[in-house]
């Protein structure tokens with residue numbers, strides 16, 4: 552039996568992971584499930600899957616979680632330290648699907664106990680890629696990508712000589728506003744930004760898809776995880792979201808990964824790796840899809856892509872600054888304090904202010920230093936929001 556933990560079990564990726572595991576319960580031994588405010592979901596999944604422990608991120612919800620688990624075999628716990636403790640419990644495979652940099656410390660804890668970390672939480676790679684990779688190496692642990700584009704690249708590289716790779720192309724749907732006139736973007740509402748044309752995902756990543764911050768994070772993620780040089784990573788708009796990524800080789804060949812927009816593909820690949828097993832995903836009918844379109848993204852519409860290149864050029868803790876400023880700008884947009892188009896202006900300002908500081912010039916940061924930089928960048932993003940506040 553494979554011992555499995557799911558961090559962020561109540562979210563979109565967490566629920567898709569539970570869907571796969573729940574189809575073959577005899578094959579898995581559930582160690583820990585974690586969630587946030589949705590205690591009913593967390594408790595019912597923990598009971599059904601007989602998890603050893605269920606953890607909510609919020610300490611004030613511990614009595615409610617205890618009540619919901621009364622009479623079951625599952626232990627209840629709450630708070631950030633309990634999340635880390637749960638992630639550190641021996642397991643073979645841990646899904647990292649908390650949203651935001653909050654997933655970093657639990658992800659590191661999972662690697663420290665030697666688990667294979669299935670990484671959906673791209674923010675932790677952007678904020679602390681080298682720290683994650685170093686921790687994995689030090690503990691003989693492995694990271695498998697779950698972001699669909701990175702899973703696609705990973706699959707296209709199987710059996711290939713990495714030194715023969717000359718380019719990678721990450722595709723982007725273009726999000727909710729890809730066909731809006733530029734002038735209208737400043738007026739975009741939270742509700743409008745929260746609906747994705749092709750993928751059904753959590754609210755934050757859906758808004759990040761509309762602003763292209765999601766793709767910016769993914770470009771940095773590819774740089775950190777695979778070690779591709781910034782100028783080897785291209786982004787193409789592909790409105791159908793069927794080709795997830797392409798890998799180009801020195802002989803000119805391009806290997807594309809094609810599949811329906813269903814995250815159970817990438818999650819299942821990481822769950823079954825190094826094998827392939829059937830997944831409950833409908834076969835793709837390319838004749839019905841008909842046309843696959845590709846076009847270059849317009850960087851005036853998507854300034855986040857330019858910022859991603861700046862982050863890779865700066866190195867050090869620029870990724871932690873970028874991610875924290877982006878998370879905070881997104882909080883302010885969701886709260887109605889900031890225009891959609893001002894999120895990138897805030898991130899740009901914070902990055903310009905902090906990325907060149909001596910603290911940020913550290914290529915082997917500790918978790919404490921990442922947390923310090925994250926804190927500074929959030930504070931700076933609040934100040935940059937103040938001058939633009941609606």
Ligand code: NAD
Nearest residue numbers: 559561562563564586587608649650653671672673752753
């Ligand atoms: P979601 O909002 O649906 O779920 C997030 C999960 O994290 C929930 O379980 C929530 O309770 C938990 N959480 C939120 N804040 C937390 C905190 N401060 N501490 C601890 N737990 C917290 O998000 P999602 O769409 O499932 O995305 C999860 C991660 O996977 C993100 O990093 C996202 O970028 C990445 N990802 C998602 C998709 C997708 O299709 N949804 C695709 C690729 C990558």
Ligand code: MG
Nearest residue numbers: 698699700769
């Ligand atoms: Mg993705």
